[in-house]
Amino acid sequence: MKITEEHIQELIKEIAGPDVIPLVLFLKGKKNISEFKLAEKLKLGVNQVRNMLYRINEYNLVHYTRKKDKSKGWYIYYWTFDENEAKTLIKDLRRKKLEKLKNKIHTETGGTFFVCPEGCLRMDYADAMEHDFVCKECGTKLVQLDNQKYIYSLNQQIKELEEELNTPEPEIKVKRTVKKVTKIKQKIKKAKKIIKPIAKKKKRIIRKISKNIRSKKRK
Ligand SMILES: [Zn+2]
CATH class of the missing domain: 1.20.5 (Single alpha-helices involved in coiled-coils or other helix-helix interfaces)
Structure with a gap:
């Protein structure tokens, strides 16, 4: 799979929140950046920066080394973003998503579903029968769901994901x-x-x- 900067941004947004994106973009491609420098560059407090770093550290996306400041007696932490770990995580999350989509399509193609025309709910055949094919929220008669379009869109998503995952990543080697x-x-x-x-x-x-x-x- 070819991983772009957009993929990394998307990942950070998903696991840590959009506020961490600028921090990652600054760290990316650099090594051992002190948290004070990060705070200064991002115009944030050091504690805010630390909080963001901890959020991505939970996923092993950053590593640190620390050095004792001799005059002040405390430790200064220097951070490095692990791009390879990010790439692995992006691929893992996509594989999981693919699996979920495949399960969904299995359910959709394997059953008959009913919906309330007012948009209250959706039920499988057994549930709908149990409620005499009447919406338990508003009492309207349920109608059988035509899920062909939904199945089609699921199939499209699966196809796209599979293509993305199967595309080799030659560019980095060339670079x-x-x-x-x-x-x-x-x-x-x-x-x-x-x-x-x-x-x-x-x-x-x-x-x-x-x-x-x-x-x-x-x-
Ligand atoms: Zn209803």
Whole structure:
């Protein structure tokens, strides 16, 4: 499954609330950010920031290291967002959703349902029979539900989820390779800068030495 930034935002909204999204977006791609820096960047109190971090820490989405502030004597916590854990969680939640949808479709296709035309309730055949096919809320006669459209929409959702889950995620590998190549190129550039002057120096020294040898030979 290919996981986008939207997926991560959706996940954070679902498990911790929309207020935690900016915090995650700030942490993402960085390492060991102090809670004081987070509070400053997000214009929030440190306690508010801690509360948000604890909410996502319950799902192991953040890790921390701590260092003692020698002058003040207390610990400062430095946080890192675990993107891989987020990806795993996104996939797990989708698999669970898929399972639920499949169960639903099983129920829908396997039974006959009745609804109150006034919109009060929905019952399966046994329940409806027990109530003489009359709504127990308003007394209106129940009608048989045509759930074909609902089944169709469930099927569509299942199809989409399955497609999403089965799509491989090649992009990150490509990105990593590109990153590696640029890093190597930068290293070569640096090395060339260092090597060039050395080579020049070498040439100069060799020239000097051969000059010396020649002059000594003449003597
Ligand atoms: Zn009713």
